Amino acid sequence: DIQMTQSPSSLSASVGDRITITCRASQSITAYLNWYQQKPGKAPKLLIYGVSSLQSGVPPRFSGSGSGTDFTLTVSSLQPEDFATYYCQQSYSSPPTFGQGTRVEIK
Amino acid sequence: EVQLLESGGGLVQPGGSLRLSCAASGFTFSRHAMSWVRQAPGKGLEWVSAISGSGSSTYYADSVKGRFTISRDDSKNTLSLQLDSLRAEDTAVYYCAKEFSLGVSGDFDCWGQGAPVTVSS
Numbered sequence: 634d635i636q637m638t639q640s641p642s643s644l645s646a647s648v649g650d651r652i653t654i655t656c657r658a659s660q661s662i663t664a665y666l667n668w669y670q671q672k673p674g675k676a677p678k679l680l681i682y683g684v685s686s687l688q689s690g691v692p693p694r695f696s697g698s699g700s701g702t703d704f705t706l707t708v709s710s711l712q713p714e715d716f717a718t719y720y721c722q723q724s725y726s727s728p729p730t731f732g733q734g735t736r737v738e739i740k
Numbered sequence: 741e742v743q744l745l746e747s748g749g750g751l752v753q754p755g756g757s758l759r760l761s762c763a764a765s766g767f768t769f770s771r772h773a774m775s776w777v778r779q780a781p782g783k784g785l786e787w788v789s790a791i792s793g794s795g796s797s798t799y800y801a802d803s804v805k806g807r808f809t810i811s812r813d814d815s816k817n818t819l820s821l822q823l824d825s826l827r828a829e830d831t832a833v834y835y836c837a838k839e840f841s842l843g844v845s846g847d848f849d850c851w852g853q854g855a856p857v858t859v860s861s
Contacts, residue, residue: 676854677851724845731787
């Protein structure tokens with residue numbers, strides 16, 4: 634199975650901050666990388682698919698980049714509703730696997 | 741609007757069985773592969789099982805292979821997961837997830853609200 638490792642595991646930030654979350658795959662996954670947002674007690678929500686394609690309805694302050702084994706999710710200006718846990722996920726090979734999550738907290 | 745509504749979760753003893761259902765609406769159910777993904781309390785996400793849009797292909801995580809069975813009824817727009825020989829480590833919220841396409845791709849664009857399953861004596 635392909636292992637996905639996110640860093641950091643958690644971060645504290647303020648409204649308006651720019652944040653970046655990193656995701657590393659244990660082998661090349663080319664561009665088969667998705668990002669999800671999950672709020673407490675809620676289902677995950679797809680934010681970005683295929684490394685950098687924004688899911689419909691997701692604000693443009695979210696962006697993704699990378700290729701091969703190293704990927705990033707950037708939020709250009711953190712909003713109050715963005716405080717949540719973020720997961721990367723590879724769909725390059727079965728089984729699909731997720732990173733351990735990055736919790737974004739209010740500073 | 742795409743909606744996925746899980747049901748059937750609950751408390752079950754080790755070794756017991758449970759059947760989860762997911763009622764889908766707002767899209768052409770038969771044209772999409774579907775998956776189950778679970779989340780143990782305070783933990784991350786773990787893919788469990790998938791079924792192609794045609795229903796002809798099914799896939800399982802090694803941790804549940806031989807104990808769980810995924811199925812779909814396109815006439816009722818319903819996805820199911822039969823959970824047998826349950827263990828304490830199967831305790832989790834189980835999410836039904838819609839995939840982008842007919843084939844199983846592992847790209848989940850819509851999720852249900854989740855069905856909690858607790859395995860305990």
